[in-house]
Amino acid sequence: MSSLSQNPKKTLLFSAMKNPNTLKKKLASRFLKAMKKLKYKMSPSPPASIAEKKRRHRAVRAAAYASMASAVGPRRAWSRALLRKMKGRKRARRNPGNMNTRFGLNHLCDIVPGGEAMDSCSLLNETAHYIKCLVAQVQIMREILHSSSSSSTIL
């Protein structure tokens, strides 16, 4: 990669970093839609058995990640990887000889989705954006939880 080809990527990185507000709104709307879909699929009352509860939790978590990935869209490598995982397609592990250039990013590439098929530079990029989206998602889920649990009844 020449330096010239890197500079437009850098500018793209800086411009594509969303404002937290727009990102949050997008994430929230998608997540809530997904939750609604989930609610109608499953039993509305709290499920009795533990297995059902586990399934429900897993479904909620999957909905969280799916909504995160779909809100970001195919712009980011990690969201593409997540969407691929959701659709059940192959992992597309094109490894252009990355193990030589890793310098200790081995654990990071296991955590961030789609981390193996990237070189160190873009891995760090993706990590930054992934962290941002994760933080926003966690905030949204917290707000939902607090608003639903702290509902006061006048009755």
Add this chain to the structure above:
Amino acid sequence: MQPISGEFGAINTLNGLLNQHPISSLHNHGQLPQFDPVDDFLEQMLSSPAVYPCADDHSQQQMEEHSTSVLASKLRQHQINSGAAKALMFQRQLLLSTGLAAGNGAPRSPTLSDHNDGIDGNGFKSIQENDASIKALFNGFTGSLGQISNQSEHFHQPQNFGGAGIATPAAMNEATVSGSSGGGASGQPRQRVRARRGQATDPHSIAERLRRERIAERMKSLQELVPNANKTDKASMLDEIIDYVKFLQLQVKVLSMSRLGGASAVAPLVTDMSSETSKEGTSMSLTEQEVTKLMEEDMGSAMQYLQGKGLCLMPISLATAISTATGNSLKINTNSDAQAPTSPTLSVLTVQSCGNIKGDAIDQG
């Protein structure tokens, strides 16, 4: 120009040796070579009479051959003992001496370009002056040394020794002697010129450096995201980042486990989101519409939704009674066919066209 060919032969054999051994010894040892014995060896080198060329050509030729044999023997000896630094020192010595002997215009580029990958052969093709040749040699060596130092990140010292072979032999004499005294240190107060990184003509090292800078930038931006910004070093920062990502993923998992809200959790925020995105002022009407929608589907969910909002259903008579009696700024939801009067202190929510649910609402409320 005749003595050059003989020296080229010597150079070629030595280059063949030096090609294989320094890098392999780097890989094999993987440790820092001891630099204190290098000082001894330097003094040895300098004490040997055959290294530096004189003005006279004939004796120069003999001295060159002698020096090459001396260097070869010492090279063999020291390669066994230590790592690549000494070998490179030998290499540099040899080529410097031959460079000074050969003078101008020697077509040395083919031999030099094939002895290390990193040396830019173009730099040597148009050598005219002695100084230029020495400088080019120096650049080539620091390029090669820089490449090797990029491969293993410990070789700060060879660049200092790379600086040793610079400029003139006299200066080198003094410089190496003074540098040998402080050989083990990082090499700040030396007289020799350190490897000028900006002038390394090696494309590989330039690309490597650019890449490292880029990675450092990204690490810095990551650091601002992650809360614990100690900025100690890269490794601990990476661990911090990994832990933070794991922690966030764990949070998502935990929050999804406690996500047992039903319609009450989801519905109000859907309307909030839509109201935020679309318009701001008519929140009440949106709530009304949402409540009507939910009432059509399921009364229970409608009640839950209202509870989530902190609202309740009550008959209008009660609402008016409360409003006139207390005068608080309560939000009261009235259910009637007709519009209830809205007082300034109370905001009353009216739901129309819900004829079938009046009785249920009053019973539940």
